[in-house]
Amino acid sequence: MRYAVWLASLIMLGAYATSACSASVEPVQTVSISLGHSVVALNGPWRFKTGDDLRWASPDIDDSQWETVDLTPAPGAHDADVGLPGYVPGWSMRGHSGYIGYAWYRTRVTVDGDKDARLALAGPTDVDTTYQLYADGKLLGGPGVFSGKTPTVYSVQPTVFPLPVAPVNGTHTYLIALRVWMDPSDAGDENGGIHIAPSIGDADGIDLLNQVQWLQTFKGYVVDAMEPLAFVLLAIIAAALMVRRSSDSYRWLVAALLLTAWLRANQVLFFWTHVESLHAYDVITAVLLVPLALATWTLAWRDWFGVDKRPWLRHVLVALTIIYMLLSLIGRPWFASEATRGLKDVANALVDYVRLIDAALYLWTIGRGLIGRFRLSACLAAFAAVLVGVGLFAAELSKLGVQGIWFPYGTGVSRTQFAYAGFIAVLFALLLMRFAAYARVRLCR
Known part of the structure; x- marks a missing residue:
């Protein structure tokens, strides 16, 4: 019976909050909320x-002439990454296409609850690109560092902000303000500002919501955390083959596995922690690791298949990698901001061409490896190379319209995660086959 009463109260609360959000626009808009344990x-x-x-953080500022924004999501809407619910398009879809920089959101909320209740806010979990949260003019916090000319951006994570003032006699009107900064690297058709609205409630309820949001974030990247461990283990196995002093070379395979492990782990490091800023993540990933991974994997498969080992391929890949790194750095939106947009567009276009050349060399290496070698081990190696290529050339596959992410059980799993999971199993089998082959040769001596 108590459960039924609680459920009915929750439904009535949701209906009441929804009707409050859809009320007609007035000079000063206030959302009235009756809070129990909700x-x-x-x-x-x-x-x-x-x-x-x-x-603009102050409650005394007149915002009646500002635009009105509704962050109510469509039923079932979620972000395109890990599956966090409540997603709405950003300001680029709301009349501010191409705008990059600061913007403010403000709302007044009248809370009617227990006078001794501890209230808190759950910060927005999807924002382009960072924010500061204010209540009644007081800064509560945020994931970015706003001390410089432009903020230092860190990943937006589920965060709890205790409200500083308890309701007087059970009722209090809060002015909630969000100062948002959109970094140039986040420019896009749907991007800009808040995508998932913050929430208000009693402290215990907000803590539970925070745990659910963190669980969803954890599930979205846990595969990216596990796969690097598998890559490192495979690198150790490949290094063990090198110790056997066979005629085959595995140094590029070891390097490629370790670089890919770093590439995947760096994504987890950025989204789960605040150790690395957005620009540091961008440099490590887009400027350094991705170009190096493309080159080392091509050389790894060249050595695996034992194809043309003349140095021309290595020289070409070294040159392409250096060019790729320089062009990628020039094309970063935050790098040398005084440079013309045209220069950056040219640099990014040239990066696309360099990647196509890398893809052609990668496929050529696989094709040469299969010529005259249609045995099981060669076919498995080619399959493994294709699986790695799905991750290495993810951008090109997306441009071809290949679906990039699925949401089984409400959690985002990317095409690359699926491909790398298959690759790990196939390469492990291939390495075991190589070990067995070397063992047979040694026994025959």
């Missing part, structure tokens, strides 16, 4: 304005 998403209406002025 959590309510602050979908709006929000006041929105591009630009930046710290005075």
Whole structure:
């Protein structure tokens, strides 16, 4: 019986909050919320304005002339990465296409709850690109560092912000303000600002919501955390083959496995922690690791198949890798911001051509490896190379319209994660086959 009463109350609360969010626009908009032991998403209406002025955090500022923004998501909407629910398009789809920089969101919330209740906010879990959260003019925090000319951006993670003022006599009106910065690297057709609204509720309810959000984030990247361990183990096995001093070379395979492990682990490091800023992540991933991985995997398969070992391929790949790194750095939106947009567009276009040349050399190496070698081990090696290529050339596959992510059981699993999981199993089998072959040769001596 108590469960039925609780459920009915929750349904009534949701209906009441929804009706409040869809109310007609008034000069000063206030969302009224009756809180028991519950959590309510602050979908709006929000006041929105591009630009930046710290005075906009104050409750005394008149925002009646600002734009009105509704962050109510469509039923079943979720982000395109890990599957966090409540996703809405950003300001690029709301009349501010191409805008990069600061913007503010403000809303007034009247909370009617127990006078001794501890209240808190769950910060937005999807924002382009970082934010600071204010309540009644007081800074509560945020994932970015706003001390410089432009903020230092870290990943947006589920965060709890205790509200500083308890409701007086059970009722209090809060002015909630979000100062948002969109980094040039996040420019896109649907991007800009808040994608998943913050929530307000009693502290225990917000803590539970935070745990659910972290669980979803953990599930979204746990495969990326496990696969690097498998890559390192495979590198150790390949290194053991080198110790046997066979005529085959595995140094490039070991290097490729370790680079790929670093590449995947770096993604987990960025999204699970605040050890690495967005720009550091961008340099390590796009400028360094990706070009190096493309070159080392091509050389790894050249050595595995024992194809043309004349140095021309290595020289070409070294040159392409250096060119790729330089062009990729020039094309980063945050690098040398005084450079013309045209120069960066040219650099990024040339990166695409370099990647196509890398892809052609990669496929050529696989094809040469299969010529005259249609035995099981060669076919398995070619299959493993294709699986790795799915991850290495993910951008090109997406441009061809190949689906890049699926959401089994509500959690995002990418095409690359599936491909690498298959590759790990196939390469492990191939390495065992090589061990067995070397053992047979030794026994025959």
